[in-house]
Amino acid sequence: MTDLPVLRLRPKSKPQAIRHGFPWVFADEAVLDRRSRNIPVGGFAVLEDAERKPLGLVTVNTASKIVGRVMDADPEAVIDGDWLRAKLARALQMRERLYDAPFYRLVHAEADGLPGLVIDRFGDAAVIQPNAAWADRMAQDLADALMQVTGVATVILNGQGRARGLEGLEERMEVLRGDAPAEPVAVPMNGAIYLADLMGGQKTGLFFDQRPNQAFAQRLAKGATVLDIFSHVGGFGLAALAAGATHATCIDGSAAALDLAKGGAGRMGAEGRLDTIQSDAFKAMEQLAAEGRRFDVVVCDPPAFAPSKLALEAGLRAYERVAKLAAPLVAPGGYLGLCSCSHAADLTAFRNVSARGIGRGGRRSVLIHTGQAGPDHPMLPQLAETGYLKALFFRLD
Numbered sequence: 001m002t003d004l005p006v007l008r009l010r011p012k013s014k015p016q017a018i019r020h021g022f023p024w025v026f027a028d029e030a031v032l033d034r035r036s037r038n039i040p041v042g043g044f045a046v047l048e049d050a051e052r053k054p055l056g057l058v059t060v061n062t063a064s065k066i067v068g069r070v071m072d073a074d075p076e077a078v079i080d081g082d083w084l085r086a087k088l089a090r091a092l093q094m095r096e097r098l099y100d101a102p103f104y105r106l107v108h109a110e111a112d113g114l115p116g117l118v119i120d121r122f123g124d125a126a127v128i129q130p131n132a133a134w135a136d137r138m139a140q141d142l143a144d145a146l147m148q149v150t151g152v153a154t155v156i157l158n159g160q161g162r163a164r165g166l167e168g169l170e171e172r173m174e175v176l177r178g179d180a181p182a183e184p185v186a187v188p189m190n191g192a193i194y195l196a197d198l199m200g201g202q203k204t205g206l207f208f209d210q211r212p213n214q215a216f217a218q219r220l221a222k223g224a225t226v227l228d229i230f231s232h233v234g235g236f237g238l239a240a241l242a243a244g245a246t247h248a249t250c251i252d253g254s255a256a257a258l259d260l261a262k263g264g265a266g267r268m269g270a271e272g273r274l275d276t277i278q279s280d281a282f283k284a285m286e287q288l289a290a291e292g293r294r295f296d297v298v299v300c301d302p303p304a305f306a307p308s309k310l311a312l313e314a315g316l317r318a319y320e321r322v323a324k325l326a327a328p329l330v331a332p333g334g335y336l337g338l339c340s341c342s343h344a345a346d347l348t349a350f351r352n353v354s355a356r357g358i359g360r361g362g363r364r365s366v367l368i369h370t371g372q373a374g375p376d377h378p379m380l381p382q383l384a385e386t387g388y389l390k391a392l393f394f395r396l397d
Contacts, residue, residue, distance in 0.1 A: 025068030042133030154178030218243035224296035234261030306342035323357025
């Protein structure tokens, strides 16, 4: 028998959801008495239903709206180095089957059985984002397990972002093992070369989730002029150049990100086919329209305008505005890609506002492709939040 403390569900909660794989316990579903509140932040407890039947092992954070995250269906499980190595080995096995080169999301939080933890791999370096208290507390153990399972030489902890604030965690940036890369890491993907700044870039330095959507865009890009709006380090623009686009223009508000896009194009020998515009994307689209500019393929991959349900209405309006401003920039018979990484905006809502925005932009369209994140970002069917990325490609009149 385990000697762990207990977190118990309230009588009116629905334990069958946990039994069927839902990984979270919300604050209003648990009995939060003196004993449960004394469980250390990021500590572990046995989760019981209202009849005191064990449901599994959870990590606890009573300072969060998600007070319990399921770590293991076995209430007797021990979360130690062996447990971490087994989880990482299972995650690695699938990625090595999917990809020829070691550049991918290695751990996608709950969907890989490591709640609140993201790990992206960049060759012999890995960046971990511990967005749950248990992972932050066990960061050193995670680094050791990661090196033992994958053989990476460098492990960087990137403890920044909105998710950590929701857990009550402070921001931190730390090299846990090895040395910080002296320069951006070259990442081959879809025939393009991207430069990822692992210490100073956005999130972990590169977005692997758009890989299949960039591959689809490549099928439209051969011999085409391409506009990549909210480009970051050139995600869609460099992919298009690798596929034979005659020219690509990247728009982003970050000069540092655009410098990395230029560097990637240089590594590909395509610097002469890339232009960059540092600007607010909305202003840039208005300016290009005023100049009468048109492109064969336009792709918009903005940040999460609707990161929560409270922000949903405003976020959907922003996505509609993106579509409205982007549509006039597409040449007749050309293609428009619109993306959303907001989990609060489901596919139907995003598709509706995108179509409405295109119409308000004076264009007619047909939807030719719907995409999602790549398989290194697996979806947990019981948790809609893991299916956050949506990509819609339209052909415009």
